[in-house]
Amino acid sequence: MTNLLDVSNVSVSFRGTKALIDVSFDCQAGQITGLIGPNGAGKTTMFNVISGLLKPTSGKILLDGVDLSKANPAKRARQGISRTFQRLELFVSLTVRENLVVAGEIRNSLGRGEKFDVANEADRVMALLDLTDVADVDVAALPTGRARVVEVARALMTRPKLVLLDEPASGQSEEETERFGELLRKMVDDSGLSVCLVEHDVPLVMRLCDRIHVLNFGELLASGTPDEIRQNTAVADAYLGAPEETI
Amino acid sequence: MANFIVFLIAGITSGVLFALAASGLVLTYTTSGIFNFAHGGVAMLAAFVFYQMTQVWMWPTWIAFVAVCFVLAPLFQVGIYRLIMRRLSGTSDITKIVVTISLMLALFGLAQWGWDQSSLHSIPIFWGAEGEWTFHLGGRDIYLQYFQVFSVVVALFLGIALSVLFKRTRVGIAMRAVVDSPDLLKLNGGVPDKVAALSWAIGGSMAAVAGVLIGQVQGNVDATSLTILLITCGVTAAMIGRLRSIPMTVFGGVLIGLEMSFFSGYASLHPAWTSWSPSFGIAIPVMSLFVVLLVLPQDRLRGASLSRLRERFVVPTMKTSWVAAGSMLVFVIALSQIMGSSDTQTLASGMALSIIALSLTMLTGFAGEINLAPISFGAIGAIVAYHHGLIGPGYPDQRTSMWGIFLGIVATMIVGAVVAVPALRLRGLHLALATMAFGIFMSVFILSFTGVVTVPLLHIQLSFVGGAMTVPPVKFFLWSLVSPKAQLLSSTVLFCLLGVGLIALRRSSYGRRLVAMKDSPAATATLGQNLMWLKISAFMFSSALAAVGGVLYCISLGSVQTSTFDILFSFALVMGTVVGGIGSVSGALLGGVGLGVGLTAIQHTFFNLANAHNDFGQLVSWATAYHLAALLPATIGITLGGNPSGSVANIVESYKPIIKDLPVLIGTLFALGVAYVLTLSHVWGNWWFVFCFGIIGIISPAVAGKRMEGGQASPPQSNNVQLEMAVQQ
Numbered sequence: 010m011t012n013l014l015d016v017s018n019v020s021v022s023f024r025g026t027k028a029l030i031d032v033s034f035d036c037q038a039g040q041i042t043g044l045i046g047p048n049g050a051g052k053t054t055m056f057n058v059i060s061g062l063l064k065p066t067s068g069k070i071l072l073d074g075v076d077l078s079k080a081n082p083a084k085r086a087r088q089g090i091s092r093t094f095q096r097l098e099l100f101v102s103l104t105v106r107e108n109l110v111v112a113g114e115i116r117n118s119l120g121r122g123e124k125f126d127v128a129n130e131a132d133r134v135m136a137l138l139d140l141t142d143v144a145d146v147d148v149a150a151l152p153t154g155r156a157r158v159v160e161v162a163r164a165l166m167t168r169p170k171l172v173l174l175d176e177p178a179s180g181q182s183e184e185e186t187e188r189f190g191e192l193l194r195k196m197v198d199d200s201g202l203s204v205c206l207v208e209h210d211v212p213l214v215m216r217l218c219d220r221i222h223v224l225n226f227g228e229l230l231a232s233g234t235p236d237e238i239r240q241n242t243a244v245a246d247a248y249l250g251a252p253e254e255t256i
Numbered sequence: 257m258a259n260f261i262v263f264l265i266a267g268i269t270s271g272v273l274f275a276l277a278a279s280g281l282v283l284t285y286t287t288s289g290i291f292n293f294a295h296g297g298v299a300m301l302a303a304f305v306f307y308q309m310t311q312v313w314m315w316p317t318w319i320a321f322v323a324v325c326f327v328l329a330p331l332f333q334v335g336i337y338r339l340i341m342r343r344l345s346g347t348s349d350i351t352k353i354v355v356t357i358s359l360m361l362a363l364f365g366l367a368q369w370g371w372d373q374s375s376l377h378s379i380p381i382f383w384g385a386e387g388e389w390t391f392h393l394g395g396r397d398i399y400l401q402y403f404q405v406f407s408v409v410v411a412l413f414l415g416i417a418l419s420v421l422f423k424r425t426r427v428g429i430a431m432r433a434v435v436d437s438p439d440l441l442k443l444n445g446g447v448p449d450k451v452a453a454l455s456w457a458i459g460g461s462m463a464a465v466a467g468v469l470i471g472q473v474q475g476n477v478d479a480t481s482l483t484i485l486l487i488t489c490g491v492t493a494a495m496i497g498r499l500r501s502i503p504m505t506v507f508g509g510v511l512i513g514l515e516m517s518f519f520s521g522y523a524s525l526h527p528a529w530t531s532w533s534p535s536f537g538i539a540i541p542v543m544s545l546f547v548v549l550l551v552l553p554q555d556r557l558r559g560a561s562l563s564r565l566r567e568r569f570v571v572p573t574m575k576t577s578w579v580a581a582g583s584m585l586v587f588v589i590a591l592s593q594i595m596g597s598s599d600t601q602t603l604a605s606g607m608a609l610s611i612i613a614l615s616l617t618m619l620t621g622f623a624g625e626i627n628l629a630p631i632s633f634g635a636i637g638a639i640v641a642y643h644h645g646l647i648g649p650g651y652p653d654q655r656t657s658m659w660g661i662f663l664g665i666v667a668t669m670i671v672g673a674v675v676a677v678p679a680l681r682l683r684g685l686h687l688a689l690a691t692m693a694f695g696i697f698m699s700v701f702i703l704s705f706t707g708v709v710t711v712p713l714l715h716i717q718l719s720f721v722g723g724a725m726t727v728p729p730v731k732f733f734l735w736s737l738v739s740p741k742a743q744l745l746s747s748t749v750l751f752c753l754l755g756v757g758l759i760a761l762r763r764s765s766y767g768r769r770l771v772a773m774k775d776s777p778a779a780t781a782t783l784g785q786n787l788m789w790l791k792i793s794a795f796m797f798s799s800a801l802a803a804v805g806g807v808l809y810c811i812s813l814g815s816v817q818t819s820t821f822d823i824l825f826s827f828a829l830v831m832g833t834v835v836g837g838i839g840s841v842s843g844a845l846l847g848g849v850g851l852g853v854g855l856t857a858i859q860h861t862f863f864n865l866a867n868a869h870n871d872f873g874q875l876v877s878w879a880t881a882y883h884l885a886a887l888l889p890a891t892i893g894i895t896l897g898g899n900p901s902g903s904v905a906n907i908v909e910s911y912k913p914i915i916k917d918l919p920v921l922i923g924t925l926f927a928l929g930v931a932y933v934l935t936l937s938h939v940w941g942n943w944w945f946v947f948c949f950g951i952i953g954i955i956s957p958a959v960a961g962k963r964m965e966g967g968q969a970s971p972p973q974s975n976n977v978q979l980e981m982a983v984q985q
């Protein structure tokens with residue numbers, strides 16, 4: 010299997026504070042890759058580096074073998090990277106439908122892949138993610154859990170090769186999380202979407218992911234299948250005091 | 257060498273005073289997150305009050321100094337904080353900026369009211385001109401005034417005291433904590449509100465000391481020049497300190513002081529530069545501000561810092577827009593039948609200002625890019641049209657050609673694209689300051705130069721030869737739009753078309769992208785949108801609108817001077833538009849017409865009344881009413897914190913019941929019709945029509961509202977209710 014995303018030797022420091030130290034990992038096409046770690050481990054920083062919002066001090070980002078290290082966020086999106094944000098970045102003046110439509114319109118204007126009918130695609134994605142009932146509601150009026158789903162829907166509107174999901178389940182109820190997980194798995198299995206997932210809900214990550222990378226204090230602590238990660242003692246230590254079954 | 261020493265002493269003196277003003281600005285910004293444009297206004301007003309106490313009431317200098325700087329100014333600032341600034345949490349940058357700008361305009365209005373600006377207000381320096389040491393250097397006497405030493409000592413003392421306060425005391429640490437997390441401070445037993453109020457009080461003192469001492473340096477206290485000097489120098493120094501570091505701010509202040517002193521000092525010695533030297537004085541800090549903003553480390557792309565801003569703008573449907581545009585046109589045509597020629601002219605200038613305001617709707621309302629100098633862009637359009645687009649034999653038969661207007665638009669779009677370059681790096685407050693610097697640079701440097709200035713390569717002339725220009729009426733194909741009525745109607749038609757066009761643009765894919773960029777640049781970029789072209793195109797489009805408005809505005813005024821394009825006037829237009837509602841076309845209408853007509857008409861009326869009834873001016877002062885009218889818009893701007901979406905939204909909401917209530921609607925139209933016919937047939941005068949119009953405008957929504965409460969008409973469901981229902985489903 011080929012590597013869809015290659016992150017090699019990425020380091021980031023903010024005024025002397027090292028947020029990421031020489032981190033390398035990869036995401037495979039058609040899989041869900043988990044990126045976990047305690048608070049402050051550098052997960053969101055890594056997403057910012059991959060999506061181009063943050064310039065790393067050193068290191069390379071390759072998508073499908075194409076070096077994107079110097080590309081701006083827009084160029085990376087054109088290459089097929091899409092993302093959601095831990096702190097919501099929705100277009101708060103627009104409705105749910107408009108949030109999706111504008112994403113589709115931008116995607117269509119990039120000349121990547123075939124153009125599609127934006128309105129139909131928005132309807133399809135909203136139906137897929139149970140957003141049809143709030144289609145014409147201002148996103149500012151949505152509760153956090155559903156707003157996160159809108160971010161996921163918006164990211165999917167660009168028909169990405171790789172979508173980076175930053176804590177999509179936070180703010181959602183247990184049932185919603187359950188449903189969301191099933192849906193994500195189904196999308197990956199059916200449409201060949203690739204996902205890189207940052208999530209604090211460890212059981213969800215263990216259940217969903219094909220492979221998991223663990224970050225701790227900016228360093229890559231471990232990589233492997235959920236089973237391998239579960240048995241890794243270093244990982245258990247990093248989640249200080251957490252009993253093994255929650256990992 | 258001797259010159260060098262003289263300029264050095266003068267530069268350091270004014271530099272430390274700028275540093276003082278700037279430090280106060282940094283202090284209030286760091287503790288409340290509000291960048292107070294009125295800071296310079298407080299300093300200016302303090303200088304006037306000091307003048308009043310020492311020169312009119314003959315108070316002892318030191319008592320007046322303490323009273324102004326350490327009693328009145330702090331009290332005033334605490335009042336501002338308690339009444340105005342505290343309410344601004346959860347509003348966008350533009351709302352915060354406009355509220356403090358309104359406050360500045362109000363303070364400016366107060367100064368004009370209290371002290372006749374056409375006469376001199378000189379305050380002698382402490383210890384007088386004789387209080388000085390004399391040194392001999394290179395065969396020349398060099399004087400070091402006690403006052404200069406005093407200024408440096410006071411500034412150093414306050415600067416050190418502030419640093420100690422910040423670093424060593426509990427209150428100081430709490431002050432720094434307030435910005436980072438007021439909630440956390442509260443949990444730890446701090447009182448964020450009191451801490452912030454204290455910092456505003458200290459900031460007020462620093463502004464006042466700077467204002468009084470700079471007033472002494474300048475010799476004469478003048479509201480406009482003192483405010484602009486304090487704003488530009490204070491802001492530049494504060495930005496050098498990156499709104500964080502007091503030592504860097506002090507360094508910045510001294511740097512600006514030295515730059516100004518050396519540049520204008522040496523320029524005044526050189527014959528070729530003499531005519532430019534006064535302009536250098538203010539152009540130097542303005543250019544420095546521009547440079548500082550550009551070299552500041554770039555903000556990382558961020559979204560709106562709040563997920564829910566309090567501002568909300570509803571986008572009308574195309575059908576509603578066409579109906580509104582049509583109704584407005586009919587209304588203006590009807591109005592033009594009964595208005596006198598000078599009123600028509602005033603309304604035409606208001607309509608032209610509304611077109612300039614549309615540029616703000618597009619740029620700030622849709623795209624979220626702040627521009628504080630819309631009128632400067634309008635000025636470029638008008639000047640280029642004037643220099644390159646006139647046809648005909650000469651005054652009064654000369655006309656402005658469509659070609660000239662086109663050229664003006666193109667030139668302004670190019671300037672817009674150039675100004676957009678810093679906008680690629682800057683957002684919010686920083687961009688606001690950069691555009692302000694551009695506006696001040698235009699009015700004090702480019703437009704004040706009365707010789708011939710030609711832009712290299714383009715051969716475009718950009719200057720006021722002789723200090724004034726008369727832009728003749730437009731020739732539109734075969735028609736000359738000479739009469740005020742023709743000007744009004746053509747401006748109105750143009751406004752309607754441009755307004756509907758803007759709404760169509762907002763509803764288009766391009767418009768959605770602009771809004772997306774406003775709400776979250778980071779998300780827009782990660783979806784694949786190239787933000788650079790989006791920003792540049794938005795700036796260019798909006799510059800084109802400003803150029804059209806600028807040409808029409810100058811035509812409606814007849815003759816224009818540099819002061820027509822003053823930055824304060826730009827501020828007033830921005831304020832009016834935000835008060836009306838920055839996200840809507842009707843907000844632009846309200847802002848432009850409000851500024852052009854409301855203010856002019858009210859002022860003229862009261863001014864005439866004041867002149868005509870001088871005799872009982874002692875009892876009922878019409879002049880007072882005139883000044884109050886000048887203060888009114890600023891007062892409305894200050895209250896924005898309570899209603900950040902602007903007043904149009906409220907007005908529309910209050911008139912909604914009428915449309916749903918047929919009897920009241922018919923009654924209203926009938927009453928208006930009767931009033932109109934009576935006016936048209938000269939049964940009564942125009943003022944009666946205005947009076948009736950006002951009364952009907954107040955009564956009918958009230959009646960419709962009452963009837964709706966009584967259940968006689970079907971209640972319109974508000975958006976919020978629909979929204980909540982949808983969410984619940």
